[in-house]
Amino acid sequence: MELGFFGTLLWPIKWVIEAILVGFHSLLTAAGLESEAGVTWVLSIVGLVIVIRALLIPVFVRQIKSQRKMLEISPELKKIQDKYRGKKDQFSREAMSRETMNLYKKHGTNPLSSCLPLLLQMPIFFGLFSVLNDAYAGRPSVGLLTPALSAEFGSASLFGVAPLGLTMATSDGNVAVIVIAIILVILMTGSQFLTQLQIMAKNQSPEMKNSPMYRQQKILLYVLPIVFVFSGAFFPLGVMFYWFVSNIWTMVQQFIVIRNMPTPGSEAALAREARLAKKRQKKGLPDPDAAAPGAVAVEEPKQTTQRQQPVSKNRAKKQTKKGGR
Amino acid sequence: MSDPAVVRVIRAIGLIPRNIIVAVLHVYRAVISPLYGDVCRYYPSCSAYGLRSVQEHGVLKGSWLTARRLVRCHPWAVGGVDDPPERHHSPYRRTRFGFIVLDRKA
Numbered sequence: 001m002e003l004g005f006f007g008t009l010l011w012p013i014k015w016v017i018e019a020i021l022v023g024f025h026s027l028l029t030a031a032g033l034e035s036e037a038g039v040t041w042v043l044s045i046v047g048l049v050i051v052i053r054a055l056l057i058p059v060f061v062r063q064i065k066s067q068r069k070m071l072e073i074s075p076e077l078k079k080i081q082d083k084y085r086g087k088k089d090q091f092s093r094e095a096m097s098r099e100t101m102n103l104y105k106k107h108g109t110n111p112l113s114s115c116l117p118l119l120l121q122m123p124i125f126f127g128l129f130s131v132l133n134d135a136y137a138g139r140p141s142v143g144l145l146t147p148a149l150s151a152e153f154g155s156a157s158l159f160g161v162a163p164l165g166l167t168m169a170t171s172d173g174n175v176a177v178i179v180i181a182i183i184l185v186i187l188m189t190g191s192q193f194l195t196q197l198q199i200m201a202k203n204q205s206p207e208m209k210n211s212p213m214y215r216q217q218k219i220l221l222y223v224l225p226i227v228f229v230f231s232g233a234f235f236p237l238g239v240m241f242y243w244f245v246s247n248i249w250t251m252v253q254q255f256i257v258i259r260n261m262p263t264p265g266s267e268a269a270l271a272r273e274a275r276l277a278k279k280r281q282k283k284g285l286p287d288p289d290a291a292a293p294g295a296v297a298v299e300e301p302k303q304t305t306q307r308q309q310p311v312s313k314n315r316a317k318k319q320t321k322k323g324g325r
Numbered sequence: 326m327s328d329p330a331v332v333r334v335i336r337a338i339g340l341i342p343r344n345i346i347v348a349v350l351h352v353y354r355a356v357i358s359p360l361y362g363d364v365c366r367y368y369p370s371c372s373a374y375g376l377r378s379v380q381e382h383g384v385l386k387g388s389w390l391t392a393r394r395l396v397r398c399h400p401w402a403v404g405g406v407d408d409p410p411e412r413h414h415s416p417y418r419r420t421r422f423g424f425i426v427l428d429r430k431a
Contacts, residue, residue: 059400098406101368105405113364115371115398 013127015143020048021131021153022144041156041164045128045238049245052124053253059117064257069109071265076103125239132238136165164238177237184240185232189225191247195254196221337427340417342384344424350376351423366404371395378409380425 024047025040033040070077080103084096104110134141135154145153157163161176168181200218232240262268354372365371374394379387390409397407418428 062400097368101404101406104366105403108403110366110402110404112366112404114366114400114402114404115364115395117400118364119395 010123010127010130011142013123014131014141017048017124017127017131018141018143018145020051021045022149024048025149036152036156038157038160038164041153041238042158042241045164045242046245048128049242049249052121053246053249056117056121059113060253063111063113064261066109067111068261069107070111073103073107073109125243128242129235129239132165132236136163136236158237158241162237164241165236167236168233180237181232181240184237184244185228188228188240188244188247191244191251192224192228193221195247195251196224198251198254198258333427336416340425340427343379343387346379346384346387347376347423347425350379366398366402367394367407368405369408371398374407374409376423380419380423381409381412381415 021041021044024044025035027047028040028043029035033043077100080096080099083099084092087093087096131141131145132153133139135145135150138151138154140147141150154165155163158180159176162174162180163177166172166174166177168178231243235243258268259272262272350372354376358370358372363370367374369377371391371394375387375391378390378394381387382390394407394409398404416428417425420426
């Protein structure tokens, strides 16, 4: 069998994907689902998403932790932002990015998630694409997907009418495929939109809302639907479904995080405070902030660090007469 | 140099592969990069690093440098400023759009 460069690269990934799919498939058939039913295979794809996204949870947790640490360095970050405020030329922006990065490094924290996880998800996506295509075309699989299973997977269909291996482009007039692909595109765009909006509207501190990163995210909101429409035409339904379930996972994950560990200073953080306060009231517990009454409310008299100049007795008298000190 | 014209042509042909990759990277940075937003833990970002190293060092060495950088850009990396190795006496010139051409004096 001719493999080629990409085939060789994808081989181990395809093997793992097949193993996970077959694993879930046998679990599901053991649970009483029909082996060749579309539902069984669709749920196997859901299983694949669960395994892969669960493996990525530590990466996600790590990212959140470092985002929390951002609060500690926010004064310094603000200083850099003020320094370059209003300077929009390329060199200032570059210098600003460099200083920001150095600041992150100095404090051993970094709010960005890094490139490698993204890069690792791409082959999984293409691996599934390839496994599905092979199964649909009746080509031999690379691993645990036996010819019989492969044939089942290839002909498995969503709701019994739309084969998973078909794309909008290869649907050949199969209306069900086109309709389902369009619905998936709409759902994907919707879920992505919600996730992004959720982050942007609720989980960002005011400083973050002024950063160029925020503007980029905003642009993203409008680029995504175009990408989804395009992919809807060329990716098989099975792959689209994988992508959709993965999006849903992101959305739920994001929702949990925003609810329970919001970015300090953001709207979501205030909402959480309010929720917790209400809970305490219900249970009749004292407010921890109220334990030291006046701690926040009473403002300390401002202390000036400037030294009072000593004055001669005569002068001091004059000043008091004038109504000074 | 006995025949600068021939040498120039050969060198110009030698620049084609890296300019193709430069074009591909431009498209990637314009179309696909925005999909992810800012993710890179380094400055310049991985794709900018890749672009720079291919421009400076050609496809082979540039790819190698970029691959190593991508592996470095993992969730446990500290990040920071990380520029590609510079080439001090490059015989080429970078155009406004980032393509690499022969310098007039070369």
